[in-house]
Amino acid sequence: MATLEASVSPPVRPSTHVGTSTDGYAGDGESTWTIAQAAQATGVSVHTLRYYERAGLMREPVARAASSHRRYTASDIAWVSFLTRLRLTGMPIREMARYARLARAGAGTETDRLALLTEHRRRVLDRLHEEQRNLAAIDHKIAHYERIIR
Amino acid sequence: MATLEASVSPPVRPSTHVGTSTDGYAGDGESTWTIAQAAQATGVSVHTLRYYERAGLMREPVARAASSHRRYTASDIAWVSFLTRLRLTGMPIREMARYARLARAGAGTETDRLALLTEHRRRVLDRLHEEQRNLAAIDHKIAHYERIIR
DNA sequence: CTAGGACCTGGAGTGCGCTCGAGGTCAACC
DNA sequence: GGTTGACCTCGAGCGCACTCCAGGTCCTAG
Structure with missing residues (x-):
């Protein structure tokens, strides 16, 4: 990138x-x-x-x-x-x-802009958390392979 | 979803x-x-x-x-x-x-599978960190609007 | 005066990850 | 035996975010 x-x-x-x-x-x-x-x-x-x-x-x-x-x-x-x-x-x-x-x-649209960004922020945070859960599952699998390979 | x-x-x-x-x-x-x-x-x-x-x-x-x-x-x-x-x-x-x-x-491909997952994990972590930086910038903007609106 | 290079516009093309449609099979139920 | 509904295949279509192309303008340098 x-x-x-x-x-x-x-x-x-x-x-x-x-x-x-x-x-x-x-x-x-x-x-x-x-x-x-x-x-x-x-x-x-x-x-x-x-x-x-x-x-x-x-x-x-x-x-x-x-x-x-x-x-x-x-x-x-x-x-x-x-x-x-x-x-x-x-x-x-x-x-x-x-x-x-x-x-x-x-001027006058600040409230709307704030709302839009706040809503976006919420979604991003949600995704971030979900991503972390998915990462944990992947880590788990990685650990599994490491155990197998020894 | x-x-x-x-x-x-x-x-x-x-x-x-x-x-x-x-x-x-x-x-x-x-x-x-x-x-x-x-x-x-x-x-x-x-x-x-x-x-x-x-x-x-x-x-x-x-x-x-x-x-x-x-x-x-x-x-x-x-x-x-x-x-x-x-x-x-x-x-x-x-x-x-x-x-x-x-x-x-x-059997026999575990090392490759592990490598693939490990590499993926690295990319995910990188993206996660970048995402967090981007989120910080958005938070900053949100704070700005909150200050403006009072 | 010519050539080169950066930029312009409008529109077509691309890659990705699905998503959908047409037309068909099969088993169960009335 | 007809209808319903879940499933099948093959292939086309879609939405998104770019990305690229053809043909042109404009400015500078040699």
């Missing part, structure tokens, strides 16, 4: 995608990431980044340079990183989309 | 599938389960039971009555139950098939 939060230094100066101003991106001097850099930084593929955007998982469509290339902000990166936490704990895309929709709607 | 190891009393006498001897099943008086009972007992669907057999996950093809209906033994049930542990801890079907193949081959 590609390491999450890999060692991609936040491009303090906008980095290898040159042309900060030739670039047409009207973001107020904030440093941005290209899609390839964002992929590195978040540990997901560029395909998946585009897929996530299409699927409505971003709080808002990612900003574009004049070239129509995506420009990810630090906050986009953080958002995607959190999304991967949700994914890795088994949240389906549909539900992440719901969470994103709530976040997009802004 | 259908409860694993549900309350299906082992049919001490071969149970609701009648005709023990009209049945043609040459198993030495051992009590057996129909596929529906086996599904109940293991918590997987009858479809999945057939699928597992096709996929080569059984140590040997399940015994049949003269009617060509499957008859599961207690040991089949135990085997499937263990398979579900492996599945629920994320082992792919292909690898379960490999495990089954080794078990089918019988």
Whole structure:
């Protein structure tokens, strides 16, 4: 698995995608990431980044340079990183989309967002416990084989 | 989720599938389960039971009555139950098939089976730990919302 | 002016683990 | 002897989360 939060230094100066101003991106001097850099930084593929955007998982469509290339902000990166936490704990895309929709709607939806995360947390904990029970059964079997082999 | 190891009393006498001897099943008086009972007992669907057999996950093809209906033994049930542990801890079907193949081959493959399970155990533990880290991040976010909402 | 490389879009393809449907057999019961 | 119901096989279909492809744009470097 590609390491999450890999060692991609936040491009303090906008980095290898040159042309900060030739670039047409009207973001107020904030440093941005290209899609390839964002992929590195978040540990997901560029395909998946585009897929996530299409699927409505971003709080808002990612900003574009004049070239129509995506420009990810630090906050986009953080958002995607959190999304991967949700994914890795088994949240389906549909539900992440719901969470994103709530976040997009802004203030007033915090209670709903909290409820969604709390419910997810409960399910994750349940699964974690079940997984531990299953692991115990496997350990048991392993012990059995160790006894047999001697 | 259908409860694993549900309350299906082992049919001490071969149970609701009648005709023990009209049945043609040459198993030495051992009590057996129909596929529906086996599904109940293991918590997987009858479809999945057939699928597992096709996929080569059984140590040997399940015994049949003269009617060509499957008859599961207690040991089949135990085997499937263990398979579900492996599945629920994320082992792919292909690898379960490999495990089954080794078990089918019988004595002499214990070392390989042990290695397979040990390796699986390691991966499960890793995932468990990662899952816990992800959960911590989610908890953190939850705390954030709780602070906001007051 | 050409070539290369990073990126774009829309849509098709993939792998996994089931899940389901059609059409059939068989035994029991009315 | 007809109906019901549990089961059978073979093969197709499904939902999910990507993953990839074709054909194109844009910018930079030689």
